Amino acid sequence: MLLVQKFGGSSVADAEKIKRVAGIIADNYCDGNDVVVVLSAQGDTTDDLLEKAAEINPNPSKRELDVLLSTGEQISVALMSMALEKMGMPVVSLTGWQVPVSTNFQHGNARIRSVSTERLRQELDRRRIVIVTGFQGISGTGEITTLGRGGSDTSAVAVAAALHADKCQIYTDVDGVYTADPRKVEGARRLDEITYDEMMELASLGAQVLHNRSVEMAKRYGVELEVLSSYERKPGTQVKEVVKNVEQMKISGIAKDHNVARIAVVGVKDEPGVAFKVFRSLANAKINVDIILQSIDRNGLNDISFTVAEDELDKAFEILKGRRDHIGYSDLFASKNVAKVSIVGAGMLSSSGIAATMFEALSDAKINIQMISTSEIKVSVLLDESCADKAVQVIHNKFFN
Amino acid sequence: MLLVQKFGGSSVADAEKIKRVAGIIADNYCDGNDVVVVLSAQGDTTDDLLEKAAEINPNPSKRELDVLLSTGEQISVALMSMALEKMGMPVVSLTGWQVPVSTNFQHGNARIRSVSTERLRQELDRRRIVIVTGFQGISGTGEITTLGRGGSDTSAVAVAAALHADKCQIYTDVDGVYTADPRKVEGARRLDEITYDEMMELASLGAQVLHNRSVEMAKRYGVELEVLSSYERKPGTQVKEVVKNVEQMKISGIAKDHNVARIAVVGVKDEPGVAFKVFRSLANAKINVDIILQSIDRNGLNDISFTVAEDELDKAFEILKGRRDHIGYSDLFASKNVAKVSIVGAGMLSSSGIAATMFEALSDAKINIQMISTSEIKVSVLLDESCADKAVQVIHNKFFN
Numbered sequence: 001m002l003l004v005q006k007f008g009g010s011s012v013a014d015a016e017k018i019k020r021v022a023g024i025i026a027d028n029y030c031d032g033n034d035v036v037v038v039l040s041a042q043g044d045t046t047d048d049l050l051e052k053a054a055e056i057n058p059n060p061s062k063r064e065l066d067v068l069l070s071t072g073e074q075i076s077v078a079l080m081s082m083a084l085e086k087m088g089m090p091v092v093s094l095t096g097w098q099v100p101v102s103t104n105f106q107h108g109n110a111r112i113r114s115v116s117t118e119r120l121r122q123e124l125d126r127r128r129i130v131i132v133t134g135f136q137g138i139s140g141t142g143e144i145t146t147l148g149r150g151g152s153d154t155s156a157v158a159v160a161a162a163l164h165a166d167k168c169q170i171y172t173d174v175d176g177v178y179t180a181d182p183r184k185v186e187g188a189r190r191l192d193e194i195t196y197d198e199m200m201e202l203a204s205l206g207a208q209v210l211h212n213r214s215v216e217m218a219k220r221y222g223v224e225l226e227v228l229s230s231y232e233r234k235p236g237t238q239v240k241e242v243v244k245n246v247e248q249m250k251i252s253g254i255a256k257d258h259n260v261a262r263i264a265v266v267g268v269k270d271e272p273g274v275a276f277k278v279f280r281s282l283a284n285a286k287i288n289v290d291i292i293l294q295s296i297d298r299n300g301l302n303d304i305s306f307t308v309a310e311d312e313l314d315k316a317f318e319i320l321k322g323r324r325d326h327i328g329y330s331d332l333f334a335s336k337n338v339a340k341v342s343i344v345g346a347g348m349l350s351s352s353g354i355a356a357t358m359f360e361a362l363s364d365a366k367i368n369i370q371m372i373s374t375s376e377i378k379v380s381v382l383l384d385e386s387c388a389d390k391a392v393q394v395i396h397n398k399f400f401n
Numbered sequence: 402m403l404l405v406q407k408f409g410g411s412s413v414a415d416a417e418k419i420k421r422v423a424g425i426i427a428d429n430y431c432d433g434n435d436v437v438v439v440l441s442a443q444g445d446t447t448d449d450l451l452e453k454a455a456e457i458n459p460n461p462s463k464r465e466l467d468v469l470l471s472t473g474e475q476i477s478v479a480l481m482s483m484a485l486e487k488m489g490m491p492v493v494s495l496t497g498w499q500v501p502v503s504t505n506f507q508h509g510n511a512r513i514r515s516v517s518t519e520r521l522r523q524e525l526d527r528r529r530i531v532i533v534t535g536f537q538g539i540s541g542t543g544e545i546t547t548l549g550r551g552g553s554d555t556s557a558v559a560v561a562a563a564l565h566a567d568k569c570q571i572y573t574d575v576d577g578v579y580t581a582d583p584r585k586v587e588g589a590r591r592l593d594e595i596t597y598d599e600m601m602e603l604a605s606l607g608a609q610v611l612h613n614r615s616v617e618m619a620k621r622y623g624v625e626l627e628v629l630s631s632y633e634r635k636p637g638t639q640v641k642e643v644v645k646n647v648e649q650m651k652i653s654g655i656a657k658d659h660n661v662a663r664i665a666v667v668g669v670k671d672e673p674g675v676a677f678k679v680f681r682s683l684a685n686a687k688i689n690v691d692i693i694l695q696s697i698d699r700n701g702l703n704d705i706s707f708t709v710a711e712d713e714l715d716k717a718f719e720i721l722k723g724r725r726d727h728i729g730y731s732d733l734f735a736s737k738n739v740a741k742v743s744i745v746g747a748g749m750l751s752s753s754g755i756a757a758t759m760f761e762a763l764s765d766a767k768i769n770i771q772m773i774s775t776s777e778i779k780v781s782v783l784l785d786e787s788c789a790d791k792a793v794q795v796i797h798n799k800f801f802n
Contacts, residue, residue, distance in 0.1 A: 015457050019457065052476070061483070064483050075453070083457045085458055
């Protein structure tokens with residue numbers, strides 16, 4: 001098998017952890033597999049580098065920031081190669097520009113255009129383990145670029161796609177994808193399998209196992225993903241197009257997102273174009289709006305409520321305040337004391353009553369629902385933040401017990 | 402003018418120092434010069450990285466060590482660029498592979514083959530300050546290489562040679578080249594000028610201002626060097642082919658080297674081929690031999706004494722011990738309690754009695770000379786280590802007072 005294995009920053013944070021991960025890699029190699037490893041920067045390296053930069057220039061160019069930050073993964077791959085050399089393994093490290101991983105020009109948030117396989121194949125053909133820097137690439141003019149949040153997951157999937165790898169394994173602190181956060185929800189279960197679509201919904205809903213971009217890319221190129229633990233040697237959760245037991249499971253996970261705030265635009269005219277004015281203003285400022293609720297007021301006036309990421313609330317609020325005359329509303333309210341709880345499951349499509357079961361669980365627990373949003377494989381509700389943990393638990397009990 | 406300016410690790414050790422150096426660079430740029438800057442890794446970065454490696458593998462491959470160590474200069478150039486951006490300067494950083502600085506394949510001690518000027522010229526034509534990583538390059542197959550000791554000086558000279566720069570300025574902790582170590586020798590004087598040849602002798606004799614390789618390259622390509630202080634803004638010492646006052650000065654400097662040990666091979670036969678056997682054995686092990694003295698013993702037997710670098714003494718001793726029967730000697734002695742003191746001066750060529758003056762100074766001070774070695778511009782003597790400081794001072798007094 002050709003395996004691409006990705007290890008995150010906490011898995012390579014110090015010499016001991018690097019040696020343990022080297023052991024995993026060596027075992028996979030000695031089982032006869034071809035192995036390409038993708039690594040993030042060690043533990044706090046990126047933060048340390050950002051701090052160094054901030055001391056000198058609080059607002060450096062993104063180009064130079066990429067030159068600085070890309071050293072983090074380069075250190076990781078060199079050290080990992082040395083650990084494998086110590087074990088007598090044939091190994092070679094490659095940076096983003098050595099592979100090369102070609103990206104567009106967007107420093108700090110670059111998109112991968114292609115991964116060249118020539119050098120990778122050459123090294124694999126020599127039966128070498130190849131250790132590649134995650135998170136970084138090279139632009140068309142030879143500049144160092146970085147991929148932004150979740151970049152190393154994306155690097156791993158891109159390498160796996162280019163090489164037509166049999167599997168892309170994402171090693172993390174947990175041993176797979178759970179039906180809910182196992183540290184917080186009693187009875188949370190590890191899933192053996194999950195679909196790309198479900199994983200994407202969970203990822204975008206705050207389950208921090210895999211970054212959305214990487215799952216999206218895996219789906220597009222049919223890369224079979226596995227999320228597994230770098231601490232315990234056992235199978236993890238398979239992420240793929242179709243899973244076996246989708247009918248029985250109905251839902252595959254429950255996620256909670258606290259980075260949510262609610263804005264209410266109260267007393268707008270009930271006429272065409274009002275909602276357009278509100279959301280165009282926000283879209284122009286690149287603010288993403290999530291759940292939207294339009295309710296009919298008395299007196300022919302409407303209220304428009306919607307959610308944004310909490311860290312974008314102030315910006316959104318200021319924009320709407322400035323456009324009061326243009327939009328025409330009587331009041332503007334904002335609240336940060338809300339959270340979003342979502343159930344995700346490909347089984348919803350073919351099974352009625354999933355949403356009703358969720359609402360029943362909340363009703364039984366006397367938890368009030370502020371807003372509802374649904375997609376083909378997801379139901380999200382907005383709740384008072386203080387109820388969120390309880391809500392996840394009662395919904396989990398309802399579906400899994 | 403096109404200036405290449407090199408700053409060492411201690412000049413960029415922290416945020417404050419980087420900002421001060423950025424000030425020097427900006428001033429030179431604003432005076433209308435084109436400026437290319439070559440930087441070393443910050444202060445202890447290289448040692449920190451070596452320590453990280455040692456924790457994982459005490460004997461890593463040189464290839465991976467180069468991948469690791471080259472991150473040090475990359476961090477420096479990114480931070481320096483950010484400091485200049487903060488001052489509103491147009492600036493761009495380039496790594497060894499971005500320039501590219503092409504080297505041979507000898508990881509850890511690579512030799513520069515060529516410096517491509519296309520990208521450098523492009524950036525200079527846009528009136529940008531270019532900040533280049535010292536110490537590193539890229540091999541013909543795209544591997545990261547490092548240049549070994551003194552590598553950043555060599556990088557700077559190579560860049561200056563390729564661009565036909567008007568001057569290559571090496572900024573250091575001291576304000577130039579002195580007739581002797583100013584921290585230790587009373588009356589030591591700063592030189593306004595020195596020839597390449599003299600500088601090379603001083604460099605190889607332990608004056609740590611400039612690395613030998615860089616001076617050699619500067620001489621070969623006619624790059625005018627200047628050694629100056631990154632703390633005080635004043636002219637330093639010019640290093641060039643011919644200097645004005647060579648006749649008057651007679652000697653330009655006195656250097657002391659403690660990294661010397663003496664080996665005596667006692668009681669070898671007085672016949673052809675014996676010295677060959679001794680020194681071929683050492684040459685095969687890449688051990689450099691410096692001063693050699695052959696003395697005639699009684700009974701038709703000879704003694705061969707010579708010096709090696711102190712850190713190679715054990716290796717050299719073991720080799721000769723193992724070849725006792727082959728060489729045929731009665732005894733083998735080693736001593737680390739020796740030091741080499743040398744006077745250097747292009748003026749020696751045309752001025753007799755320089756060596757005699759040196760010996761006179763030592764004789765007056767009752768310092769015993771163990772061995773003597775001379776070249777066209779140098780006289781070295783081997784002394785008891787405990788006398789070395791005094792020897793430098795009395796010689797300096799003799800020539801400069």
